[in-house]
Structure formats: C-alpha cells, structure tokens
Amino acid sequence: MLVLFKNANAIVSCDQKDRVYYKSDLLVENKKIKQIGKNIDVKADRTIDCTGKNIYPGLINTHHHFFQTFVRNLETVDYPNMSVPQWLDTIYPIFSLIDNEVIYYSSLTAMSDLIKHGCTTAFDHQYCYTDKTQNKAVDYQMKAASELGIRYHAGRGCNTLPKSKGSTMPDVMVESTETFIQDIERLTNKFHDPNEFSMSQIVVAPCQPINSYKETFEESVKIARKLNLRLHTHLGEGENSIMMDRYSMRTLDWCEDIGFIGEDVWLAHCWELNSDEYKKLALYKTSISHCPSPAILGGFPILEMKKLKDFGTHVSLGCDGSATNDSSNLLDAMRIAFLMQCYFGKERGGSISSYDVLKMATVEGAYSLGRKDIGYLSENMAADLFMIDASTLELTGSIHDPKNLIARCGVTGNVDLTMINGEVVFENGKLTKIDESKLNSEGEKVCTKILRNNSSAFSPYKNGF
Incomplete structure (x- = not known):
C-alpha cells in the first residue's frame, strides 16, 4: 500500500545530517519510507494533504x-x-x-x-x-x-x-x-x-x-x-x-x-x-x-x-x-x-x-x-512518524524553526496524526483501531472494582467513583 504525505510545511528527519525538508512530500510503501522530496508524483492508495503541517520521526x-x-x-x-x-x-x-x-x-x-x-x-x-x-x-x-x-x-x-x-x-x-x-x-x-x-x-x-x-x-x-x-x-x-x-x-x-x-x-x-x-x-x-x-x-x-x-x-x-x-x-x-x-x-x-x-x-x-530501523526519517526506515498542525494560532510565529519548535514552544493537546509501521493509528482526534469510549468505560470499572474499592488510599474520593 502506498500512502503519500503531500506538501508538508516541514519534514524534520533527525537523520545523521539533521536535514529538514521544506514544502516536501513523504511516500510510505507498506511498512517503510520509500521516498522524501519535493513533488513526488505517484498514484498512491491514499494521499494526505499536509499543508501547514510538520512531520517528525515517531x-x-x-x-x-x-x-x-x-x-x-x-x-x-x-x-x-x-x-x-x-x-x-x-x-x-x-x-x-x-x-x-x-x-x-x-x-x-x-x-x-x-x-x-x-x-x-x-x-x-x-x-x-x-x-x-x-x-x-x-x-x-x-x-x-x-x-x-x-x-x-x-x-x-x-x-x-x-x-x-x-x-x-x-x-x-x-x-x-x-x-x-x-x-x-x-x-x-x-x-x-x-x-x-x-x-x-x-x-x-x-x-x-x-x-x-x-x-x-x-x-x-x-x-x-x-x-x-x-x-x-x-x-x-x-x-x-x-x-x-x-x-x-x-x-x-x-x-x-x-x-x-x-x-x-x-x-x-x-x-x-x-x-x-x-x-x-x-x-x-x-x-x-x-x-x-x-x-x-x-x-x-x-x-x-x-x-x-x-x-x-x-x-x-x-x-x-x-x-x-x-x-x-x-x-x-x-x-x-x-x-x-x-x-x-x-x-x-x-x-x-x-x-x-x-x-x-x-x-x-x-x-x-538497539534498533537501527527506527528513530529518524529516511528512505527504507520504518514508517513511524507523527504530524502536528503548525498553522494553529497558538504556534503562529514559530514555524521558521521546526527542529526546535517541539520542546521549546511545547505542543499542547494531541498531535494531528500518528503512523506506526505504515499504519495510521491516530487521526482527527481518534484512535483508529479501537473503540476508545468502550475501553474507557471498561477501564474505569476495573480500576474501581480492583483498586478503588479495596485500597484506603482512595477512601477520601468515594464521591468521585
């Protein structure tokens, strides 16, 4: 399967040369990155518009x-x-x-x-x-x-x-x-x-x-x-x-x-x-x-x-x-x-x-x-990455240096997208592979049944569960 990330504001590679690709594309084929560069012309199974977005290694x-x-x-x-x-x-x-x-x-x-x-x-x-x-x-x-x-x-x-x-x-x-x-x-x-x-x-x-x-x-x-x-x-x-x-x-x-x-x-x-x-x-x-x-x-x-x-x-x-x-x-x-x-x-x-x-x-x-297949973005590396929306008002004035943006400015809230092993697992505020609401409800019940009901550490909070 081919997934094309199109026209990213910046792709921060973290590779050995610390390259940043501006106004560029990233092509994923199955589990790995196939190509990074400008104007990648390919018929992809899915094309993701990355206008205003920054892409980073997972x-x-x-x-x-x-x-x-x-x-x-x-x-x-x-x-x-x-x-x-x-x-x-x-x-x-x-x-x-x-x-x-x-x-x-x-x-x-x-x-x-x-x-x-x-x-x-x-x-x-x-x-x-x-x-x-x-x-x-x-x-x-x-x-x-x-x-x-x-x-x-x-x-x-x-x-x-x-x-x-x-x-x-x-x-x-x-x-x-x-x-x-x-x-x-x-x-x-x-x-x-x-x-x-x-x-x-x-x-x-x-x-x-x-x-x-x-x-x-x-x-x-x-x-x-x-x-x-x-x-x-x-x-x-x-x-x-x-x-x-x-x-x-x-x-x-x-x-x-x-x-x-x-x-x-x-x-x-x-x-x-x-x-x-x-x-x-x-x-x-x-x-x-x-x-x-x-x-x-x-x-x-x-x-x-x-x-x-x-x-x-x-x-x-x-x-x-x-x-x-x-x-x-x-x-x-x-x-x-x-x-x-x-x-x-x-x-x-x-x-x-x-x-x-x-x-x-x-x-x-x-x-x-001990992994040599993850950690930076380059051809033939694992397709592990995340994307943030750098066009939001809270990041206005920061886009000139995408390498330093994350830890210096801070990214509040969730990322825009997370891909692992070539599969999008989080997008548009939702985990793609599970029913989050169902698991949240089940998890709270388990926490209450096993821990909150049996430990005195939770006693002051009984009105909360």
Missing part, C-alpha cells in the same frame, strides 16, 4: 511502568511531600492488589496516551507480579499493544529479595530467580521478534539491584547474552549508600563487576552518578533513560545533559510510571526536560538545545532499544 519512550496508570492523581500518596521510604510503604500495598485486568486496561491507557502525543515505540518496565497476575502480565500487555498498533518492547522485571533481607518490596511481589529466568525464556519464544520492523521484543529487566539477589542480576546477564536480548534496570536513584553497606561498592561498579553493562544495556534515571561514572557509561556505550517529570516531582538532582553530551554518554527519554508522573505524554516530558536544562544552564556552562531533546526522544531512543 517518538520512542524508553522507561515507563504502565501498571501504575491506575494509581495516579492520588493526593493520599503525595510523592512530592514524602520521603522515598514513606512513598514505598504507602504505594506498594496498592500495587499488591493489581491483577491482569488492571494490567491490560492500564496498559491500554498508557499506550493510548503515548500514541496521541506522537510516540510510536514504547518500552515498559513491568515488575509488578502478584499472586493475582501470576506470570501473565506481559501477555496482557502484548495483547493491548497489538490492539492499538504500537511498537512495543516489554521489560520482564522482577524482585527476588524478601523484605526481611532488606528489600523495599512486599513479599507478595517477590519471585524466585528461577521463576524469572524461566518466564524470560517463555516470553522470548512467544513474543520476541528480532527482525527488521519488529513490533514486539522482550527485554531482561530486573527491577533494582537493592530489591533482588546478586544471583538474579548475574543470571539476567547470562540469559540476555544467550538469547541476544537487551538488559535494563533502575540505577543511580539513591541506592548507592545501601549498595556500599551490602557490597562495599557503588552500584555502577557492582554492575560492571557482574557484566551488567555494555552497549546492550540501558539504565533508568542515573541522577546519583558522578562524572567518572558517566564517562564509564560512555566508554561501555551504555545509555541512560532520563525521566524528567518524576525527578521534578521527587525533588531529585537534574542530569547535567551538556556534560553528558560532551562525555559522549547516550541519553534517551522516558515518561516513567504514572505513580511518579501521572501522565504518559512524551511531548510534555520533552519540554520539561528542556526547561530543566535551561534552568541550570548558566551555572553549568550552558544548556543543550531543544532540538537535542527531540533527538533524545528519537535517535537516542532507538539506540537505547
């Missing part, structure tokens, strides 16, 4: 916790005004109630939010396993991703250390290393597609070094390298003092010691790392998923992006879970990330550009996920 979200989407907008779990231990003690009893209905509908909710704001590829760090989910959480997420048409990388997470031995996890959410590794093998056989334009992949993603046995991380490295899967975890978010007490090593040194580092690894947050550790990540070609929203809400240190760029450290962008963000809007995360860098720019010797942030959310996202 955004890539490299850290999230979809299951938390039904545990948001809760003032009773007031993350900004709690210490991390207080927050954990309050939030985990709610997480322990989660079943596979919650997993399915919360995943649909988060993925829909991502798609509506230009995201075409999503990674989720699914570490919530209870007696109710058993080992089927990722299966339900894959079902949701398939129904929406999003490109999905599932991080099979785990926690293996019981609370009595120093974990922050309730025992109902603790698994054995053996169970975890066996499920990695099952999910890989069932869902992992390593081929070009793959729509589903599996990532080995133990949750956090302080919440699992060392053996769990060692076995994670072994199974990932055996099956050619990528590795992911949380790191450098305040746990170094605990790691020093347990192992007499900082977390990154511990990871280096067991081989949990390399080009096939990316790490969430990393705000606790020092300059030598950032240089080490650059040396190993290990990337960071920067999650700006929870950093602000939690009052944590802000990554020095200019320094990281100078070091050659790869940094992508993530929303993070809705228990510490409340939103799955990566466009919003881009602007927050840019403004945070500007705030500290003068004392840090300058800020990265808003275009740098766009590349974090595209090119660098592809690097984190």
Whole structure:
C-alpha cells in the first residue's frame, strides 16, 4: 500500500545530517519510507494533504511502568511531600492488589496516551507480579499493544529479595530467580521478534539491584547474552549508600563487576552518578533513560545533559510510571526536560538545545532499544512518524524553526496524526483501531472494582467513583 504525505510545511528527519525538508512530500510503501522530496508524483492508495503541517520521526519512550496508570492523581500518596521510604510503604500495598485486568486496561491507557502525543515505540518496565497476575502480565500487555498498533518492547522485571533481607518490596511481589529466568525464556519464544520492523521484543529487566539477589542480576546477564536480548534496570536513584553497606561498592561498579553493562544495556534515571561514572557509561556505550517529570516531582538532582553530551554518554527519554508522573505524554516530558536544562544552564556552562531533546526522544531512543530501523526519517526506515498542525494560532510565529519548535514552544493537546509501521493509528482526534469510549468505560470499572474499592488510599474520593 502506498500512502503519500503531500506538501508538508516541514519534514524534520533527525537523520545523521539533521536535514529538514521544506514544502516536501513523504511516500510510505507498506511498512517503510520509500521516498522524501519535493513533488513526488505517484498514484498512491491514499494521499494526505499536509499543508501547514510538520512531520517528525515517531517518538520512542524508553522507561515507563504502565501498571501504575491506575494509581495516579492520588493526593493520599503525595510523592512530592514524602520521603522515598514513606512513598514505598504507602504505594506498594496498592500495587499488591493489581491483577491482569488492571494490567491490560492500564496498559491500554498508557499506550493510548503515548500514541496521541506522537510516540510510536514504547518500552515498559513491568515488575509488578502478584499472586493475582501470576506470570501473565506481559501477555496482557502484548495483547493491548497489538490492539492499538504500537511498537512495543516489554521489560520482564522482577524482585527476588524478601523484605526481611532488606528489600523495599512486599513479599507478595517477590519471585524466585528461577521463576524469572524461566518466564524470560517463555516470553522470548512467544513474543520476541528480532527482525527488521519488529513490533514486539522482550527485554531482561530486573527491577533494582537493592530489591533482588546478586544471583538474579548475574543470571539476567547470562540469559540476555544467550538469547541476544537487551538488559535494563533502575540505577543511580539513591541506592548507592545501601549498595556500599551490602557490597562495599557503588552500584555502577557492582554492575560492571557482574557484566551488567555494555552497549546492550540501558539504565533508568542515573541522577546519583558522578562524572567518572558517566564517562564509564560512555566508554561501555551504555545509555541512560532520563525521566524528567518524576525527578521534578521527587525533588531529585537534574542530569547535567551538556556534560553528558560532551562525555559522549547516550541519553534517551522516558515518561516513567504514572505513580511518579501521572501522565504518559512524551511531548510534555520533552519540554520539561528542556526547561530543566535551561534552568541550570548558566551555572553549568550552558544548556543543550531543544532540538537535542527531540533527538533524545528519537535517535537516542532507538539506540537505547538497539534498533537501527527506527528513530529518524529516511528512505527504507520504518514508517513511524507523527504530524502536528503548525498553522494553529497558538504556534503562529514559530514555524521558521521546526527542529526546535517541539520542546521549546511545547505542543499542547494531541498531535494531528500518528503512523506506526505504515499504519495510521491516530487521526482527527481518534484512535483508529479501537473503540476508545468502550475501553474507557471498561477501564474505569476495573480500576474501581480492583483498586478503588479495596485500597484506603482512595477512601477520601468515594464521591468521585
């Protein structure tokens, strides 16, 4: 099938030459981009008038916790005004109630939010396993991703250390290393597609070094390298003092010691790392998923992006879970990330550009996920893109620099169109593959039945559901 995007105001490629195509066309053939240029003359199955519109590469979200989407907008779990231990003690009893209905509908909710704001590829760090989910959480997420048409990388997470031995996890959410590794093998056989334009992949993603046995991380490295899967975890978010007490090593040194580092690894947050550790990540070609929203809400240190760029450290962008963000809007995360860098720019010797942030959310996202077929717009790349209407009054006066527009000006509301793998999945304010109203109604019922009716955290809001 041929789809022709005709007469776009600008096509921002994010390619190696940072090309912008003005007053140009983009031709999609089936799953990939066939041509970009002026006056493409072809008989297409569908021609989309892009007058006044800007086209960008699809955004890539490299850290999230979809299951938390039904545990948001809760003032009773007031993350900004709690210490991390207080927050954990309050939030985990709610997480322990989660079943596979919650997993399915919360995943649909988060993925829909991502798609509506230009995201075409999503990674989720699914570490919530209870007696109710058993080992089927990722299966339900894959079902949701398939129904929406999003490109999905599932991080099979785990926690293996019981609370009595120093974990922050309730025992109902603790698994054995053996169970975890066996499920990695099952999910890989069932869902992992390593081929070009793959729509589903599996990532080995133990949750956090302080919440699992060392053996769990060692076995994670072994199974990932055996099956050619990528590795992911949380790191450098305040746990170094605990790691020093347990192992007499900082977390990154511990990871280096067991081989949990390399080009096939990316790490969430990393705000606790020092300059030598950032240089080490650059040396190993290990990337960071920067999650700006929870950093602000939690009052944590802000990554020095200019320094990281100078070091050659790869940094992508993530929303993070809705228990510490409340939103799955990566466009919003881009602007927050840019403004945070500007705030500290003068004392840090300058800020990265808003275009740098766009590349974090595209090119660098592809690097984190190990993908060479997504992240920028060029011939033979995947047809993953989104389009905004640059002719609206709120963007008047900004169209001269489409590269910097997104993160600098901010794009409010939904994008105009999102295409994934050559298929339009969002257009004219509607998701094209699902009945949004029906799923919204079903999701609210599940949230009430499983969580709101059974957790005291929702008690003050009973008039609202």
